[in-house]
């Protein structure tokens with residue numbers, strides 16, 4: 122897809138859940154390459170393993186789940202071999218993640234400004250809230266929150282779902298990570314706001330960030346992504362540049378995603 | 387502003403509680419009104435006869451209609467005047483206030499100690515759930531919750547006092563003296579709070595916002611402390627308030643073991659001889675302490691959880 126070296130390369134990743142004597146192979150041999158200055162889309166239906174894959178990249182899988190095999194190479198170094206302490210230095214600083222369910226991913230009893238402050242402060246012990254507030258306001262404006270001061274002083278439970286989602290995106294931006302994993306960052310937004318957020322992702326890509334965009338919306342992929350992977354039941358069934366795949370979808374599932382109605386009839 | 391309104395609302399809600407309890411306390415004296423006249427006479431060393439009983443009834447206002455008697459009694463109670471103890475002939479307030487502060491001190495220390503022990507233990511158990519530390523803490527809290535406090539007290543006293551000669555066996559009012567009785571009392575509550583907190587923390591640990599905090603680079607323990615604790619501790623605050631009611635009434639066994647001059651023993655001895663003015667005063671003072679502490683806890687709760695709404 123690209124001649125350059127991948128910033129992040131996932132190789133044959135397998136994450137299984139062991140529940141009640143059953144094994145759920147949520148991610149079952151996924152390999153993807155993510156490049157600087159490109160948006161890599163992961164597309165698949167509900168339960169196909171997209172969120173589990175993102176958490177696996179950060180090595181954040183808890184029991185009963187386990188990463189049983191594979192590599193997550195950041196600049197060629199395998200994160201799965203890192204110690205917990207080393208990983209903490211990577212999480213949020215080099216790889217930031219925007220969670221899928223914004224209202225669940227923000228602590229209801231902690232103010233937005235404290236959330237944003239924490240994101241910065243974890244990796245920069247010298248950071249002071251007062252010096253950061255201006256930057257936070259700018260970031261919130263960038264993601265389309267027109268009253269940044271009110272939002273900063275609000276608790277997440279006082280904001281709408283869409284506003285929380287934009288706060289989540291803003292938090293992904295404040296740390297200037299190299300890789301941004303955006304798990305369905307526009308799922309609960311109206312079309313205008315969705316366009317704004319995607320615009321912001323495109324800008325980040327121009328600035329050189331590597332973006333993983335997880336979505337079930339092929340329209341979004343077509344508009345923004347450079348590379349794409351189609352995932353089904355924990356396996357990659359199709360991959361290539363967006364142009365290639367759209368022009369010539371090889372897998373039946375991809376064709377189904379592209380035109381579910383015609384195929385059904 | 388919202389918080390101020392809520393606090394005012396809570397204060398207003400206390401008024402009916404106070405009224406009902408004072409009525410009950412007053413009624414208590416009334417069910418045994420015959421006794422009151424009798425006992426009062428006896429405590430003055432006068433032989434009860436028809437005339438002397440009638441006279442003392444008149445003097446104490448026992449012939450007035452009940453509501454009038456209640457109002458008169460309440461007026462005095464508001465000035466913390468509960469009359470004179472039948473048993474000792476000293477003012478009730480004096481008797482109570484010579485003992486109640488020690489009880490209050492003990493109740494507050496025990497409540498605080500219970501939380502101070504429970505928080506790190508619950509965090510530890512959650513962080514290492516289903517492995518050794520969690521199992522050890524679980525067993526410890528089961529034992530702590532079921533062992534009778536007087537037994538713990540005796541063991542501690544024997545161990546520290548007799549064997550190690552550290553704690554003075556006869557208590558005074560110094561910190562080192564309050565530690566053993568407060569610690570003894572706190573154990574069962576520490577055990578309960580640890581279990582409640584651990585349960586809540588394990589639940590919360592599954593939530594996305596803890597994962598998200600870790601994805602920002604916080605350690606699992608850090609995420610639990612910074613994001614889990616605030617949410618998990620809320621039900622414990624309610625429990626502290628409820629249990630404070632039990633503690634502040636006095637602890638006969640612990641007071642005896644540690645020679646702690648609290649209200650518990652005195653209240654029991656007064657109940658034995660039907661020293662009604664003291665019992666009434668005791669009920670009201672204990673209630674006031676309970677209500678005030680719960681009000682403070684309500685305020686703490688509000689500052690931790692901004693989601694509380696004014697209806």
Ligand SMILES: Nc1ncnc2c1ncn2[C@@H]1O[C@H](COP(=O)(O)OP(=O)(O)OP(=O)(O)O)[C@@H](O)[C@H]1O
Nearest residue numbers: 138140145147166167168169170171172173174221
């Ligand atoms: N904690 C867990 N315990 C057990 N199974 C899990 C757990 N988390 C995820 N799974 C399973 O892993 C599979 C993949 O889930 P995942 O959340 O990655 O799907 P997804 O592609 O993100 O779906 P969606 O589009 O609905 O977000 C599902 O079958 C799910 O049941």
Ligand SMILES: [Mg+2]
Nearest residue numbers: 171172173221
């Ligand atoms: Mg998902």
